[in-house]
Amino acid sequence: MKMQKAWFYEEYGPKEVLKLGDFPIPSPLENQLLVQVYAAALNPIDSKRRMRPIFPSDFPAVPGCDMAGVVIGKGVNVKKFDIGDEVYGNIQDFNSMEKPKQLGTLAQFIVVEENLVARKPKRLSFEEAASLPLAVQTAIEGFKTGDFKKGETMFVVGGAGGVGTLVLQLAKLMFGASYVVSSCSTPKLKFVKQFGADKVVDYTKTKYEDIEEKFDFIYDTVGDCKKSFVVAKKDGAIVDITWPASHERAVYSSLTVCGEILEKLRPYLERGELKAVIDPKGEYDFENVIDAFGYIETGRAWGKVVVTCFPMAPKDRHSTILSEIDTNIPQVNGFAKDLCLK
Numbered sequence: 359m360k361m362q363k364a365w366f367y368e369e370y371g372p373k374e375v376l377k378l379g380d381f382p383i384p385s386p387l388e389n390q391l392l393v394q395v396y397a398a399a400l401n402p403i404d405s406k407r408r409m410r411p412i413f414p415s416d417f418p419a420v421p422g423c424d425m426a427g428v429v430i431g432k433g434v435n436v437k438k439f440d441i442g443d444e445v446y447g448n449i450q451d452f453n454s455m456e457k458p459k460q461l462g463t464l465a466q467f468i469v470v471e472e473n474l475v476a477r478k479p480k481r482l483s484f485e486e487a488a489s490l491p492l493a494v495q496t497a498i499e500g501f502k503t504g505d506f507k508k509g510e511t512m513f514v515v516g517g518a519g520g521v522g523t524l525v526l527q528l529a530k531l532m533f534g535a536s537y538v539v540s541s542c543s544t545p546k547l548k549f550v551k552q553f554g555a556d557k558v559v560d561y562t563k564t565k566y567e568d569i570e571e572k573f574d575f576i577y578d579t580v581g582d583c584k585k586s587f588v589v590a591k592k593d594g595a596i597v598d599i600t601w602p603a604s605h606e607r608a609v610y611s612s613l614t615v616c617g618e619i620l621e622k623l624r625p626y627l628e629r630g631e632l633k634a635v636i637d638p639k640g641e642y643d644f645e646n647v648i649d650a651f652g653y654i655e656t657g658r659a660w661g662k663v664v665v666t667c668f669p670m671a672p673k674d675r676h677s678t679i680l681s682e683i684d685t686n687i688p689q690v691n692g693f694a695k696d697l698c699l700k
């Protein structure tokens with residue numbers, strides 16, 4: 359059986375429970391693609407589910423939801439993709455799967471249902487593409503959950519994070535917001551302004567009560583609704599993407615995981631109107647995944663934290679290593695009970 363390198367944990371705990379080990383390369387089920395991962399992105403959920411059992415995970419668990427890579431194998435019922443296609447997506451649909459996939463995206467090779475991925479926009483690097491799926495699916499869903507209407511004004515709590523930077527970009531571009539204000543800390547004021555906010559409020563210096571304007575829509579990415587609700591108009595919508603929603607008026611919004619959303623974004627991404635935002639600190643190499651988790655867990659990231667330089671990912675980023683691996687191996691899928699360490 360061909361093996362691959364993957365990061366995994368066998369017990370809940372801090373980032374130090376993560377180890378690098380060998381896993382079997384899975385075979386795709388009928389509706390799945392086998393993808394060689396070139397880049398992945400971290401999300402707070404990867405840390406939360408490692409720290410405590412919020413989903414029924416099988417051990418060893420490989421973390422990671424987001425990835426971009428190249429299709430190197432496919433199941434017999436796959437219709438939309440071919441070997442060699444460059445794809446990206448969020449492979450973990452926590453809401454509809456009985457259990458998360460055991461094999462997340464911090465691995466060289468993963469399997470994913472074809473409906474969860476989309477073709478990588480040509481304009482984007484693999485790293486940029488990997489940074490998008492979970493955060494952008496979340497960002498879009500929040501507008502829908504709160505029934506955002508064209509022309510409304512909005513206040514985005516936390517405009518500097520992975521989700522916040524995308525909510526700000528989408529507000530006018532896709533949803534027709536008329537006026538957007540966002541909050542962040544002092545060092546990030548300029549950073550946040552560039553994503554389309556008309557005004558940025560330094561939350562370390564200004565209390566919500568001191569903001570005189572009232573907004574049609576509060577989009578809270580931080581879970582601060584206990585305080586932030588005061589900037590909502592009397593009948594304004596308040597959406598909170600943290601669980602549980604942090605005020606009785608706030609509605610919790612959870613992402614929809616699918617490739618179709620990413621396909622719809624393609625024109626905006628190809629035209630460069632919607633940009634992937636990778637933390638200016640840079641990308642973390644595959645071997646430095648623990649440092650990458652340490653950074654995202656500070657809660658101070660600027661945009662998205664991305665992992666790159668997966669072992670054996672080709673440097674020219676267009677060839678595949680299909681000839682080097684044997685994809686004709688016994689069925690060991692992403693949920694496999696028999697997924698084991700060497």
Ligand SMILES: NC(=O)c1ccc[n+]([C@@H]2O[C@H](COP(=O)([O-])OP(=O)(O)OC[C@H]3O[C@@H](n4cnc5c(N)ncnc54)[C@H](OP(=O)(O)O)[C@@H]3O)[C@@H](O)[C@H]2O)c1
Nearest residue numbers: 402496516518519520521542543599611612613657658659
């Ligand atoms: N419901 C869903 O489907 C869903 C999906 C994705 C994420 N989430 C959740 O949503 C939250 C945000 O996710 P994310 O990926 O955007 O996280 P993230 O990238 O780690 O967010 C970090 C950002 O939060 C900002 N921040 C922290 N406290 C703040 C405050 N009091 N006011 C304003 N900004 C503040 C920080 O900016 P400063 O340094 O300036 O404070 C930092 O830039 C997480 O709790 C995550 O688990 C939910």
